[in-house]
Amino acid sequence: MSAPVGSDRPFLNRRLAAFGTTIFAEMSALAARTGSINLGQGFPDTDGPAEIAEAAVRAIRDGRGNQYPPGPGVPELRRAIAAHQQRFYGLGYDPDTEVLVTAGATEAIAAALLALLEPGDEVIALEPFYDSYAACIAMAGAVRVPLTLRAPDFRPDLDALRDAITPRTRLLLLNTPHNPTGTVLTREELAAIAELAVERDLLVVTDEVYEHLVFEGGHTPLASLPGMRERTVTISSAGKTFSFTGWKVGWITAPPALVSAVRSAKQFLTYVSSGPFQYAVAEALALPDPYYEAFRADLAAKRDLLTEGLTAAGLRVFRPQGTYFITTDISPLGEKDGLAFCRSLPERCGVVAIPNQVFYDDVEAGATQVRWAFCKKTEVLREAVDRLRAL
Numbered sequence: 001m002s003a004p005v006g007s008d009r010p011f012l013n014r015r016l017a018a019f020g021t022t023i024f025a026e027m028s029a030l031a032a033r034t035g036s037i038n039l040g041q042g043f044p045d046t047d048g049p050a051e052i053a054e055a056a057v058r059a060i061r062d063g064r065g066n067q068y069p070p071g072p073g074v075p076e077l078r079r080a081i082a083a084h085q086q087r088f089y090g091l092g093y094d095p096d097t098e099v100l101v102t103a104g105a106t107e108a109i110a111a112a113l114l115a116l117l118e119p120g121d122e123v124i125a126l127e128p129f130y131d132s133y134a135a136c137i138a139m140a141g142a143v144r145v146p147l148t149l150r151a152p153d154f155r156p157d158l159d160a161l162r163d164a165i166t167p168r169t170r171l172l173l174l175n176t177p178h179n180p181t182g183t184v185l186t187r188e189e190l191a192a193i194a195e196l197a198v199e200r201d202l203l204v205v206t207d208e209v210y211e212h213l214v215f216e217g218g219h220t221p222l223a224s225l226p227g228m229r230e231r232t233v234t235i236s237s238a239g240k241t242f243s244f245t246g247w248k249v250g251w252i253t254a255p256p257a258l259v260s261a262v263r264s265a266k267q268f269l270t271y272v273s274s275g276p277f278q279y280a281v282a283e284a285l286a287l288p289d290p291y292y293e294a295f296r297a298d299l300a301a302k303r304d305l306l307t308e309g310l311t312a313a314g315l316r317v318f319r320p321q322g323t324y325f326i327t328t329d330i331s332p333l334g335e336k337d338g339l340a341f342c343r344s345l346p347e348r349c350g351v352v353a354i355p356n357q358v359f360y361d362d363v364e365a366g367a368t369q370v371r372w373a374f375c376k377k378t379e380v381l382r383e384a385v386d387r388l389r390a391l
Contacts, residue, residue, distance in 0.1 A: 015138045022131055023358045027342065034346040037376075037384045039306075040354045042179070042324060044375045048243035049284070049291070056247075056280035065275025071267060073101025073251065073278060080282035081251050088211075089221050091229070097256040100263050103273040104248040105209045105237040110136045111266035112205045112233050112252065113173075117142040121170035126156065128359030128366055130179050130207070142170070146361050151329065151369070152318055154181040158192045165196065171203045174222065177210040180356055180371040181327050182320020187220045198227040203258075205233045209250075212241045212292050214322040215300045223253070230255050233262060238281040240324075241295070243375075247277040299324055299374070302381055306374040309385030315370075324375040327356060331368040333391060338370050349390040 024041045031038035047053060059065050065074065072078060078095035085091040093099055102108040109132055117123065119141030125133050127146035137144045147161050172193065176185040185193075197204050204222060211219045223232040237250035252262055303319075306326055310317050316329035335341045338355035345351055356369035374381060 015141065016135065019131075019135050019138070023354055024131075027352050027354055030343070030346055031352040034350070034352075036346040036350045036352045037380060037387065038352045039372045039374070039376065039384055040342075040352040042240075042373045042375060043245045044243040045377055045380060046243060049287070052242060052244070052280050052284045052287075055283045056276050059276035059279040064279050065277070067275070069101075069272050069275040069278060071272060072096075072263065073099065074275075074282070077101055077249075077251075077278040077282040077285075080285040081253065084285045085221075085234075085253055089224050091221065091224055091253070093253045094256075098253055098259055100252045100254075100259050100266065101274075101278060102250040102252065102266055103270040104239060105207060105235050105250040106132050107248075107266065107269055107273075108235040108237075108250045108252050108262075109133065109205070109207060110139070111262045111269055112235070113137060113140045113142070113171075115261040115265035116203055116205070116233075116258075117170060120168065122166060122168045123171045123173050124161065124164050124169060125173040126175055126178060127361060128180055128356055128369075129173075130175065131358060133173060133175075134361075137173075143168075144361070145169070148360075148362060148365055149178070149181055149183060150365065151327075154178070154183040154318065154327075156185070156189055156193075158189065158196075161193065162196060165200050165202070169200065169202060171205060172197060173205050173207075175207040176222075177208075177214055177219065177320075177322030179210065179323050180325050180354070180359055180369075181318065182323045182325055184214050184217055184219065184321040186217065190220055190222050191225055194222060194225040194228045197231060201231075203231050203233070204228065206235060208234060208236045209240045210323040211236055213296060213299055213324060215296065215303065216321045219322070233258050238277075238284060241292075242281070242284045244277070244281075247274055247281070249274045249277050249281045302374040302376070302378060305378065305381050306372060306385065309381070309388060310372065312385070313388040313391045315391075324373055326372045326374060328370050328372065329368050330370055336368060338366070338368055342370060349387040351384050351387050 027040040078099040082095040117140040233254040239245035354371040356366040360366040
């Protein structure tokens with residue numbers, strides 16, 4: 001599309017000029033066009049618990065949420081989120097002033113960064129980072145400063161983090177369990193980060209959407225550590241835990257002043273969303289422990305199945321501690337460009353994956369890394385493993 005007649009200005013503002021169609025849209029379209037197995041975009045190929053789907057149907061039939069829900073979210077869901085944080089982490093939040101429901105975690109991230117950043121502020125984020133992080137930082141007019149997690153362990157360099165903090169640093173953006181590497185930050189790593197945040201008076205936004213998908217060790221919310229509750233915006237969502245990604249129900253928990261700030265931005269993004277689904281997610285969060293345990297065990301078995309298949313195909317596999325993604329190195333196959341590899345993969349063996357280099361500012365650091373999603377039916381993963389033998 002050309003610019004308007006008489007104008008030499010492009011339509012897209014300069015902050016977003018580097019962001020085109022997401023790699024997920026490109027690879028999902030490629031999967032559909034070629035009939036390939038899509039191990040690229042991270043969505044399950046089965047629905048979540050039937051009783052939770054029925055709860056959404058019941059809410060619609062009962063006329064709950066069919067019109068605009070309250071701006072902060074329906075009270076039932078806000079109470080359920082607060083109860084969840086207390087149940088799993090011992091964190092107490094007031095559902096009326098310290099919980100905000102959003103259109104998925106992506107909107108929560110956008111609203112938090114738009115609300116809390118001024119143009120020119122620096123944001124330190126773990127690299128590789130989920131692609132919306134870079135776009136949201138850019139929309140806020142802030143500057144992203146990557147803290148690179150490097151293979152094979154993908155652990156944060158805490159000395160490098162300290163060195164990266166400048167007088168312009170406003171906020172740390174953390175993701176644990178980490179997409180795409182599967183790294184789960186340890187309590188010791190988080191304690192060191194917390195100490196720096198308190199020392200330098202930094203805000204922290206934490207993306208914890210994979211909190212219930214930790215296979216080794218456990219998940220520690222940063223807000224649970226000394227000095228952090230008052231400076232941390234914690235983000236999570238229902239999509240990853242309950243396999244209803246299309247419902248787009250996310251939330252933040254934070255002190256009242258931070259919730260109020262984020263809500264000020266959020267109300268001009270979607271305003272409200274997901275009315276009937278909010279009631280269903282409130283019921284989902286109250287599911288008993290066996291649900292969470294079985295969910296985690298099922299994904300752990302699928303992780304192991306795909307790990308073995310990718311290893312047999314000749315890839316170097318970095319076994320994830322959490323999430324439902326596996327990162328691999330394609331260089332043992334003689335490949336040097338993950339993007340080219342992923343674009344050719346459907347024709348070579350009928351499988352789609354995501355090149356990690358799109359998650360890096362330092363493209364060379366992730367040039368030979370490829371991400372694979374294992375949140376699929378076991379029979380689909382087995383078929384994908386059979387096809388990958390062609391490599």
